Amino acid sequence: MRIVCTACSCLCDDIVIEGGKVYHACRKGYNLLRGEREVNTVDGEKCDFEKAVKSAIDVFGNAKRPLIFGLDNVNCETQKLALKLAKNSGAIVADHSTLSCGELIKLAISRKHATLEEFRDRGYVSIYWGSNPHNGIPRHLSRFTYYPRSGKRQRGYEEDRFLVVVDVRKSETAKIAEKSKSGLFIRVEKDSDLIDSFLKALEGKAGKYVEVARALKEMEKSDLNAIFGGSGLYFGLNGGLESFEGMLDRLADLNVHFIPANTKANMRGFVELMLKETGSLCYDFGEGEACSLKEAFSLCDVALIVGADPFRTVPWTISSMIREREVILVNSLKSVTGRLCGSRVKISPEISCFSGGTMVRSDGVEVRLSGGGKERSDEAVMLSLLNQEV
Amino acid sequence: MFEFTKLMKFDVKVVVVKDILHEGDTARALISRELAEKLGVKDGGLIRLTRGDVSVCFEAIVSEFAEGVDVVIPSGYFASRLADEENPKLFKAEVEKCDKADSI
Numbered sequence: 001m002r003i004v005c006t007a008c009s010c011l012c013d014d015i016v017i018e019g020g021k022v023y024h025a026c027r028k029g030y031n032l033l034r035g036e037r038e039v040n041t042v043d044g045e046k047c048d049f050e051k052a053v054k055s056a057i058d059v060f061g062n063a064k065r066p067l068i069f070g071l072d073n074v075n076c077e078t079q080k081l082a083l084k085l086a087k088n089s090g091a092i093v094a095d096h097s098t099l100s101c102g103e104l105i106k107l108a109i110s111r112k113h114a115t116l117e118e119f120r121d122r123g124y125v126s127i128y129w130g131s132n133p134h135n136g137i138p139r140h141l142s143r144f145t146y147y148p149r150s151g152k153r154q155r156g157y158e159e160d161r162f163l164v165v166v167d168v169r170k171s172e173t174a175k176i177a178e179k180s181k182s183g184l185f186i187r188v189e190k191d192s193d194l195i196d197s198f199l200k201a202l203e204g205k206a207g208k209y210v211e212v213a214r215a216l217k218e219m220e221k222s223d224l225n226a227i228f229g230g231s232g233l234y235f236g237l238n239g240g241l242e243s244f245e246g247m248l249d250r251l252a253d254l255n256v257h258f259i260p261a262n263t264k265a266n267m268r269g270f271v272e273l274m275l276k277e278t279g280s281l282c283y284d285f286g287e288g289e290a291c292s293l294k295e296a297f298s299l300c301d302v303a304l305i306v307g308a309d310p311f312r313t314v315p316w317t318i319s320s321m322i323r324e325r326e327v328i329l330v331n332s333l334k335s336v337t338g339r340l341c342g343s344r345v346k347i348s349p350e351i352s353c354f355s356g357g358t359m360v361r362s363d364g365v366e367v368r369l370s371g372g373g374k375e376r377s378d379e380a381v382m383l384s385l386l387n388q389e390v
Numbered sequence: 391m392f393e394f395t396k397l398m399k400f401d402v403k404v405v406v407v408k409d410i411l412h413e414g415d416t417a418r419a420l421i422s423r424e425l426a427e428k429l430g431v432k433d434g435g436l437i438r439l440t441r442g443d444v445s446v447c448f449e450a451i452v453s454e455f456a457e458g459v460d461v462v463i464p465s466g467y468f469a470s471r472l473a474d475e476e477n478p479k480l481f482k483a484e485v486e487k488c489d490k491a492d493s494i
Contacts, residue, residue, distance in 0.1 A: 312470060
């Protein structure tokens with residue numbers, strides 16, 4: 001059976017499961033497919049899926065100010081149902097995008113950029129800025145950017161690709177760039193200084209980081225180059241996204257595109273939906289206005305967590321607030337939140353790889369997932385909550 | 391023999407990264423060789439990071455991948471304990487030696 005992996009935003013469509021073995025998956029994908037499954041419980045007692053969903057309907061139905069959090073790792077159909085549920089119940093909806101790559105995804109949506117397949121076939125310079133694909137998106141380099149021999153780039157990394165890594169530390173990917181003749185590692189202290197160096201180099205002047213001159217020279221050789229920005233870029237800019245955007249405008253002449261990297265599987269799908277429906281990334285349907293993630297966690301009385309593990313991914317100052325709330329946890333795999341939170345209800349749906357429907361990859365391409373019509377999917381749980389029946 | 395390095399405390403630059411190899415139930419952190427020498431910590435030694443009123447004890451792994459910063463923490467529960475919403479990726483914390491690594 002061939003499936004699409006939903007462990008990260010690469011959405012690899014070449015994963016094969018045969019005879020109980022998983023082929024082609026990276027460590028993240030394997031962990032998702034073979035990780036320990038969550039158990040359906042109500043008040044700590046094991047139960048069947050239907051009973052857990054029924055209890056979730058009761059708990060959510062009695063909420064005065066519900067929060068729906070997560071949704072980055074579920075398909076677009078589930079996200080749409082969650083938003084409908086939020087509208088009907090006056091809930092607050094939030095995901096991880098306000099904490100990481102949301103603004104970068106917004107930036108990518110507002111600009112024309114290539115798809116990862118186009119980059120695989122034609123791309124030359126890949127700049128990973130504040131992103132370490134080795135751990136976050138392990139197959140990104142081999143499927144799309146540095147290693148593939150594809151289209152116009154049949155000589156792969158030996159001659160047809162150039163890798164630039166921008167990071168505050170020497171990451172695994174930075175080591176590859178540093179060692180390679182076709183690579184460059186720029187260790188930055190302040191991202192704004194690097195932007196300044198790019199702008200100065202375009203004018204023929206030298207900035208703090210003289211290495212950018214080589215990167216620009218390499219860019220001149222191709223009709224397609226890309227900056228893959230991760231959360232390190234967003235926090236490194238420290239709110240200075242406009243200067244980065246200005247730099248991208250100047251680099252457009254060198255065919256430099258911007259594509260977000262290291263996002264969660266369907267974060268782009270969530271951001272696109274939220275921008276279309278609410279205009280913001282974290283929205284309180286009860287008050288009819290945008291709010292912060294901290295407000296979302298502090299205002300709610302019931303938290304419906306879907307496909308997320310906030311105790312792992314959200315700063316404790318915010319996530320710990322849900323310990324005093326009633327929590328409905330919808331997660332396929334065991335999570336730290338599930339272990340430490342004392343959730344009222346835990347529901348273990350089918351892993352999203354088998355849920356069917358679509359997800360939006362980090363480059364904006366819709367990817368159709370395997371399976372579908374599963375009775376125990378995230379989508380089925382959300383539909384039950386919406387219709388208030390199992 | 392009394393270890394004077396146990397009394398040492400100083401500020402370090404901490405970065406939170408995705409690191410699926412070192413993320414787990416026991417708190418682990420990568421530290422630069424320079425910091426390891428300064429603190430007198432060997433590979434597998436233990437360090438405590440304190441930020442505000444929150445402390446987490448980590449098993450230290452001396453690694454080249456912490457070069458450029460002092461400490462690299464895999465994202466996850468222990469990183470979320472120390473991080474705040476302003477900048478959950480990069481912050482300063484106080485480091486000292488300790489006796490036992492935290493676990494979930």
